[in-house]
Amino acid sequence: MQEKPEIVKLQSVGNLRVTMDDYFNRLKTADETKNKKIVWCTSVGPAELLYSMGFEVYFPENHGAMLGASKTADKYIPTAVAHGFSPDICSYLTSDIGAFLQNETPLQKSGFKSVPTPDILVYNTNQCREVGDWFSYYARYFKVPILEINTPLCINELTPSIIKSVAEQFKEIIPELEKVATQKFDIDKFRETIKLSHDGCVLWRQVLETAKNKPSPINFFDSAIHMGPIVVMRGTQHAVDYYKILLAELQERVRNGISAVPNEKLRLYWDGMPLWYKLSSNAKMFASLDTCIVASTYCNSWIFDALDPADPFESSALAYCKLFIVRADEEKEKVLTNLLSEFSIDGIIYHESKTCPRNSNNRYGLQNRLLEKTKVPFIEIHGDLNDSRCYSEEQSIISIETFIQQLANRK
Amino acid sequence: MYRIGIDLGSSFTKGVLVNEDNAIVDYFVGRTGFDFDKASKKVIDHFSAQHEIEYPIFTCGYGREKLTVPLVSNSEIIALSKAVFDIYKKPCSVIDIGGQDTKFVKINAEGQVDKFKMNRKCAAGTGSFLEEIAFRLDISALEFNEFAEKATEEIRINSFCTVFAVSEIIGMIKNGSNMPSIVLGIYNSIIERSFELALVEDFLVVTGGIPDNHPMILKLFKDKFKNTESPEKSQFLAAYGCVLLNTK
Numbered sequence: 001m002q003e004k005p006e007i008v009k010l011q012s013v014g015n016l017r018v019t020m021d022d023y024f025n026r027l028k029t030a031d032e033t034k035n036k037k038i039v040w041c042t043s044v045g046p047a048e049l050l051y052s053m054g055f056e057v058y059f060p061e062n063h064g065a066m067l068g069a070s071k072t073a074d075k076y077i078p079t080a081v082a083h084g085f086s087p088d089i090c091s092y093l094t095s096d097i098g099a100f101l102q103n104e105t106p107l108q109k110s111g112f113k114s115v116p117t118p119d120i121l122v123y124n125t126n127q128c129r130e131v132g133d134w135f136s137y138y139a140r141y142f143k144v145p146i147l148e149i150n151t152p153l154c155i156n157e158l159t160p161s162i163i164k165s166v167a168e169q170f171k172e173i174i175p176e177l178e179k180v181a182t183q184k185f186d187i188d189k190f191r192e193t194i195k196l197s198h199d200g201c202v203l204w205r206q207v208l209e210t211a212k213n214k215p216s217p218i219n220f221f222d223s224a225i226h227m228g229p230i231v232v233m234r235g236t237q238h239a240v241d242y243y244k245i246l247l248a249e250l251q252e253r254v255r256n257g258i259s260a261v262p263n264e265k266l267r268l269y270w271d272g273m274p275l276w277y278k279l280s281s282n283a284k285m286f287a288s289l290d291t292c293i294v295a296s297t298y299c300n301s302w303i304f305d306a307l308d309p310a311d312p313f314e315s316s317a318l319a320y321c322k323l324f325i326v327r328a329d330e331e332k333e334k335v336l337t338n339l340l341s342e343f344s345i346d347g348i349i350y351h352e353s354k355t356c357p358r359n360s361n362n363r364y365g366l367q368n369r370l371l372e373k374t375k376v377p378f379i380e381i382h383g384d385l386n387d388s389r390c391y392s393e394e395q396s397i398i399s400i401e402t403f404i405q406q407l408a409n410r411k
Numbered sequence: 412m413y414r415i416g417i418d419l420g421s422s423f424t425k426g427v428l429v430n431e432d433n434a435i436v437d438y439f440v441g442r443t444g445f446d447f448d449k450a451s452k453k454v455i456d457h458f459s460a461q462h463e464i465e466y467p468i469f470t471c472g473y474g475r476e477k478l479t480v481p482l483v484s485n486s487e488i489i490a491l492s493k494a495v496f497d498i499y500k501k502p503c504s505v506i507d508i509g510g511q512d513t514k515f516v517k518i519n520a521e522g523q524v525d526k527f528k529m530n531r532k533c534a535a536g537t538g539s540f541l542e543e544i545a546f547r548l549d550i551s552a553l554e555f556n557e558f559a560e561k562a563t564e565e566i567r568i569n570s571f572c573t574v575f576a577v578s579e580i581i582g583m584i585k586n587g588s589n590m591p592s593i594v595l596g597i598y599n600s601i602i603e604r605s606f607e608l609a610l611v612e613d614f615l616v617v618t619g620g621i622p623d624n625h626p627m628i629l630k631l632f633k634d635k636f637k638n639t640e641s642p643e644k645s646q647f648l649a650a651y652g653c654v655l656l657n658t659k
Contacts, residue, residue, distance in 0.1 A: 382531050394473055395512065399529055402488040406524045409489075 048235035064092030068276025068386035091386035166317035203243035215259030220293035221283035272351035273385035416650035419472030422510030426454030447474035469653035490652030496522035508621035515608035536604030562595035618645035
């Protein structure tokens with residue numbers, strides 16, 4: 001048997017755990033004592049606006065990822081399917097609703113009786129239509145208001161009319177939020193939250209950019225875990241504080257030449273969603289192949305550095321419309337081309353996620369166009385973010401191992 | 412001293428015995444089953460009964476890491492490409508149809524893998540597809556080929572799913588379609604699936620247990636793409652490539 005190299009764990013994991021525990025404790029307290037109102041929000045929804053109005057914000061997509069990473073999603077998806085949801089739609093949705101129907105959640109380990117009860121729900125369609133269907137289910141169940149920011153999909157040029165429309169929608173939901181919130185909207189508080197969100201995003205970008213170093217101090221599997229605060233605490237001091245700690249550790253690693261993958265020989269890009277149920281085993285597999293996944297569409301999507309406290313509404317609209325997933329393929333190609341060059345990428349893995357077409361970028365020929373343009377080889381693997389039944393591991397491992405050997409032969 | 416190459420396939424384990432001149436002197440194939448170590452030891456026992464063999468053995472395929480004999484592990488796609496290029500010594504596309512995988516490999520002028528692709532998460536169009544149909548209709552691989560040779564027309568098989576394809580075939584039999592036309596349709600669905608993987612240009616090499624055991628499939632490949640060849644005993648190429656990859 002070949003000896004596998006040891007992966008050096010990030011020390012900041014301890015701080016991450018505390019930061020995330022504190023977040024969930026705030027939600028639990030609000031749920032139990034009703035000291036604060038709870039809003040459910042999509043992961044790239046208007047979190048800053050909601051935090052500025054004093055809500056505790058809960059993100060069902062984060063819960064979906066928890067179900068995937070805890071390898072329990074497969075237990076819940078069939079329940080949602082039996083209740084009329086197709087197994088072909090978003091498996092975050094089906095696993096989350098399935099778990100709800102079974103009255104189970106990984107949060108019960110942290111003392112929650114159930115997921116926190118919403119007072120209101122807010123979603124942004126910038127990712128997909130499923131979020132609307134998903135949130136509507138809960139709005140009907142809990143009989144609470146639901147608000148929508150309707151962002152067009154496949155945006156090529158970000159025109160002033162698109163920005164204006166989305167910015168107006170941000171303003172329009174404020175009176176509805178005020179009916180539920182304990183605080184009135186305050187523009188100064190909103191500006192302050194936008195600044196915190198901007199600062200957090202810049203720090204997150206700097207964290208990810210440490211992977212430009214050779215060898216990289218961080219890999220995709222670390223980033224997928226450490227992105228928790230930028231997803232759920234964007235616009236708070238908590239996220240800013242955490243990323244200062246993580247960034248300092250990574251900079252220290254760069255100075256000391258400590259790499260995420262011992263013997264880094266190849267640097268890959270991961271497009272598409274993580275295979276949450278394989279995060280740890282895939283991290284070990286790539287490390288054993290001396291390969292570091294240094295950048296990804298998924299983690300690099302949470303950089304909303306267009307946010308500007310001087311112009312909070314327009315800049316929010318811009319930031320949430322600039323997001324990779326909202327863009328047309330032409331724009332996506334530009335982003336990917338830059339990332340491949342900036343991170344010195346040797347090859348790309350496209351994960352075509354069966355139930356997440358909008359996060360699968362190899363469905364309309366982009367992969368071939370990018371190959372033509374950049375000459376960076378790729379492979380496609382077929383799986384899913386949460387539904388492990390869609391993933392054929394042996395077949396994927398053969399593909400990955402062959403790809404790595406193919407790339408090594410080119411060097 | 413002789414060297415052994417073993418390709419642990421999902422259905423069959425293929426072994427080759429190679430002499431000091433890099434020539435194959437013997438072949439062995441057996442069912443893989445659930446015990447990979449046992450399957451590979453059968454190959455080794457077969458060869459070592461008559462020849463002095465040297466370790467490590469050179470392997471590729473499923474579960475090779477679980478073997479308890481000294482070994483050097485290889486990617487089956489890289490090994491297959493090595494053996495194909497060793498024969499033809501020019502750029503080509505390879506379509507390999509195995510028990511549960513169909514692979515497309517593009518080999519460049521230097522013999523390196525430029526690009527490869529495997530079938531999506533579905534075994535339709537692979538050996539398992541034919542095995543399932545053969546089992547349900549109670550016919551052998553040999554009979555499959557004989558039926559296809561007699562076909563005067565083709566009936567198209569539409570189902571993506573292997574199990575539903577069998578249901579579709581049973582429906583066709585019920586409606587009076589003849590077996591030769593149905594089998595030709597089954598063969599053509601394999602061809603269609605293979606060419607769907609990627610664009611084939613210039614020169615195509617077809618390999619694997621399916622073209623070896625179903626000569627009509629190879630003929631249909633040639634009908635579809637004229638510049639097609641398939642070496643004899645092509646299902647052993649990956650095993651042979653494992654040895655070549657480790658030859659200085």
